[in-house]
Amino acid sequence: MSEYKGEIRKMMIILSKASIENVYAAFVLANGARMEGIEAEMFFTFFGLEALHNKKLDHLHVATVGNPAMHMPTMIGGLPGMEALATSMMKKEMEKLDMPEVREFLDILKASGVKLWACKLAMEMFHYTKEDMYPDVDGVLTVGDFYKEAEGLGTHMLFI
Amino acid sequence: MEKTIAQKTVQVNEEGYLTNFAEWNKEIGEELAKENNITLTPKHWELINYIQNEFKNEVPLTIRKIGKSGVVDIKEFYALFPVGPLKTATKIAGIPKPVGCI
Numbered sequence: 001m002s003e004y005k006g007e008i009r010k011m012m013i014i015l016s017k018a019s020i021e022n023v024y025a026a027f028v029l030a031n032g033a034r035m036e037g038i039e040a041e042m043f044f045t046f047f048g049l050e051a052l053h054n055k056k057l058d059h060l061h062v063a064t065v066g067n068p069a070m071h072m073p074t075m076i077g078g079l080p081g082m083e084a085l086a087t088s089m090m091k092k093e094m095e096k097l098d099m100p101e102v103r104e105f106l107d108i109l110k111a112s113g114v115k116l117w118a119c120k121l122a123m124e125m126f127h128y129t130k131e132d133m134y135p136d137v138d139g140v141l142t143v144g145d146f147y148k149e150a151e152g153l154g155t156h157m158l159f160i
Numbered sequence: 161m162e163k164t165i166a167q168k169t170v171q172v173n174e175e176g177y178l179t180n181f182a183e184w185n186k187e188i189g190e191e192l193a194k195e196n197n198i199t200l201t202p203k204h205w206e207l208i209n210y211i212q213n214e215f216k217n218e219v220p221l222t223i224r225k226i227g228k229s230g231v232v233d234i235k236e237f238y239a240l241f242p243v244g245p246l247k248t249a250t251k252i253a254g255i256p257k258p259v260g261c262i
Contacts (some may be wrong), residue, residue, distance in 0.1 A: 028261055035223060037243035098222045099262060108223060111234035 009154030010039040012146070016160065018050035019063035020087060020102070024094070026051075026160045027105045034112040042109070043146050045119035048160075049126060052118055052134050057102050062086045103134075110136045115149070117141045166191040177250070177257055181215065184254030192252045196243075200252075204240055207231050208253045215255040221246060222262050 011033040015026040026042065033040040044052045051057055064070055064077035064086050076082065091101075100108060110116065115138045118130070123140055130140055141149070150157060163172045166187035171179045176192075178184055189208060193200045200208075210231045214221055223246060227234040241248045250257055 031223065032261060034238075035244060035246055037247075097260070097262070098220075098224050100224050104224075108227065108234055111227070112223070112238060 007154055008033075008038050008156050010041070010150070010152060010156070012041050012043065012150045012155060012157040014043045014045060014157070014159045015048035015051060016046045018047045018056075018060055020060045020090065021062055022160050023048075023051045023060055023102060024099065024105075027102075027109060029158065030109055030114050031105075031112060034109075034114060039113070040109075041115040041117065041149055043117045043119060043141070045122045046125075049118060049122050049128065051102060052106075052116065052137060053128065053132055054134055055132070057106070057134060060087075060102055062090050106134055106136070117146060117149070119143075119146075175251075175257065178254040179256075181212075181254050188254065189252050192254075196248050196252065198241065198248070198252070201240075203232070203236075204252075207237070207240060207249060211249060212253050212255060215253075220260055221250070221258045222260055224262065 011029065013026050013030050015023065017023075026048075030040040030042055051060060061083040062070075064072060064082045065074055067077070070077060070086070072082075099105075106116070116134070116136070117138055118128075118133055118140045120140050120142045123129070130137065161172060161174070162169055163176070164170075166185075168183070168185070168188060170183040170188065173179050178188075190200060193204070198204070207226075207229075210229055211221060211226075214225070219225070223234060223237075226232065226237050226246065232240065237245050246258055
């Protein structure tokens with residue numbers, strides 16, 4: 001703590017889910033770090049990889065089932081079209097706040113110097129290759145590699 | 161509180177942002193840039209003029225808007241103001257720190 005008086009120097013953000021509310025939370029935190037002069041790197045693992053998958057990242061949805069804060073009965077949340085409806089409503093609200101779409105947000109993060117890493121294990125599990133991913137992905141890493149990236153004082157790690 | 165910048169006494173808040181844009185001038189901008197380890201180039205000034213105009217028009221500033229400004233793209237913006245770009249640029253420009261999260 002004493003070296004930088006507990007100041008945050010780098011955020012390592014692990015995204016393990018691809019429902020749009022989680023993806024945006026991770027992106028806003030990564031962008032917010034850069035805007036404050038803090039380094040940021042993101043590790044996309046398990047379903048979080050969908051937010052980095054070139055053919056899927058434009059079609060992410062809000063989770064309407066198993067999300068008590070939606071205030072929607074699970075059975076209704078499960079009806080066909082509910083996810084799409086909730087997603088389009090949420091996107092409209094976010095546009096008002098000048099929130100970019102997922103792909104544009106990735107472009108902003110890259111331009112801001114955020115490193116984007118895909119998890120090797122999850123890539124193998126889903127049979128994805130680097131070519132399936134967002135073109136500007138920085139690489140495919142093991143957990144060990146990711147910890148190596150995190151080295152240094154003032155690094156904080158966050159799992160979403 | 162009061163602060164003397166470039167031989168002029170101005171009102172600033174606790175983070176060092178000018179609280180009255182009318183008190184700002186180019187010399188103050190130069191001085192504040194120096195305090196933030198930035199040497200202002202014509203491109204910096206172009207960006208500063210842009211955000212000052214947005215402020216006058218009461219348009220909230222976001223990183224996305226900077227990228228679409230036509231003045232710089234986001235990469236260039238970070239190259240001009242490497243540490244906390246929008247915070248630093250607004251401080252030099254004599255306008256309030258943006259309050260949004262994006």
